[in-house]
Amino acid sequence: MSLGSIFDIAGSGMTAQSLRLNTTASNIANAETASSSTEETYRARKPIFSSIQQAMLSPDQQGQAFGSEEGPGAGVRVEGVVESDAELQMRYEPNHPAANEDGYVFYPNVNVVEEMADMMSSSRSFQMNVDIMNTAKSMMQRILTLGQQ
Amino acid sequence: MAISFDNALGVHPQALLAREKRAEVLANNMANADTPGFKARDVDFRAMMERAQQDASGFGMSRTDDGHMDTSMGGADSELLYRTPHQPSVDGNTVDAQQEQSRFMRNAMDYQASFQFLDSKFSGLKKALTGQ
Numbered sequence: 001m002s003l004g005s006i007f008d009i010a011g012s013g014m015t016a017q018s019l020r021l022n023t024t025a026s027n028i029a030n031a032e033t034a035s036s037s038t039e040e041t042y043r044a045r046k047p048i049f050s051s052i053q054q055a056m057l058s059p060d061q062q063g064q065a066f067g068s069e070e071g072p073g074a075g076v077r078v079e080g081v082v083e084s085d086a087e088l089q090m091r092y093e094p095n096h097p098a099a100n101e102d103g104y105v106f107y108p109n110v111n112v113v114e115e116m117a118d119m120m121s122s123s124r125s126f127q128m129n130v131d132i133m134n135t136a137k138s139m140m141q142r143i144l145t146l147g148q149q
Numbered sequence: 150m151a152i153s154f155d156n157a158l159g160v161h162p163q164a165l166l167a168r169e170k171r172a173e174v175l176a177n178n179m180a181n182a183d184t185p186g187f188k189a190r191d192v193d194f195r196a197m198m199e200r201a202q203q204d205a206s207g208f209g210m211s212r213t214d215d216g217h218m219d220t221s222m223g224g225a226d227s228e229l230l231y232r233t234p235h236q237p238s239v240d241g242n243t244v245d246a247q248q249e250q251s252r253f254m255r256n257a258m259d260y261q262a263s264f265q266f267l268d269s270k271f272s273g274l275k276k277a278l279t280g281q
Binding site for chain 1: 257
């Protein structure tokens with residue numbers, strides 16, 4: 001049923017957006033986590049989204065539709081979380097406890113302004129998915145009252 | 150004279166189902182608002198309704214053998230088209246979240262309208278049956 005799958009679609013959107021919010025929180029929390037080597041330094045993390053096609057959900061229906069394109073799709077999923085390979089910030093702080101022999105410490109490649117913009121974008125998208133779910137709910141409740149008056 | 154529900158209810162059940170399908174497609178667009186390379190889609194409502202009416206009128210092709218192609222299924226997906234983006238985006242995504250949201254709301258309102266029509270049909274039938 002179409003209305004039922006809207007809940008799955010909006011739910012997948014909410015999961016994906018909250019994971020994105022999670023990485024943003026982690027990035028901002030670790031924005032000032034210094035370390036003495038490039039390997040140990042925290043790197044900004046980004047989720048990779050991809051859309052789910054309906055054929056993946058119901059393999060028994062594959063090939064049944066002759067010459068048709070893929071269906072309407074069934075939401076979004078997170079392929080994985082990748083670490084940014086942007087350059088780390090190297091600062092000269094000889095008095096820092098984590099400074100290396102030359103007196104340098106490495107700071108993460110987190111761009112806090114970018115993260116804040118990302119945070120707003122993901123919270124808006126989350127809200128939108130909640131709205132969709134609410135609308136689908138009221139549509140469903142309405143259909144249950146069919147023929148009652 | 151027997152009451153035929155198909156005749157009595159008219160096109161409204163099909164309209165309601167078509168609205169439901171459109172809601173699903175639009176919800177999927179919005180869930181993928183941040184997916185790189187995702188292409189926004191929408192259904193051709195006119196084609197959908199025309200096919201529903203054709204099916205209802207009995208002029209559609211029927212399958213009497215397993216070897217026959219299922220024309221109705223192919224038709225169901227060919228109504229699913231891609232949206233023309235208003236402005237290009239760097240990641241290849243063509244979803245305009247605000248537009249999709251307004252279309253979704255509009256679709257929900259149209260759904261309510263179709264529902265109201267169907268509901269009135271039922272109450273009309275009820276009145277005829279009880280004779281009051």
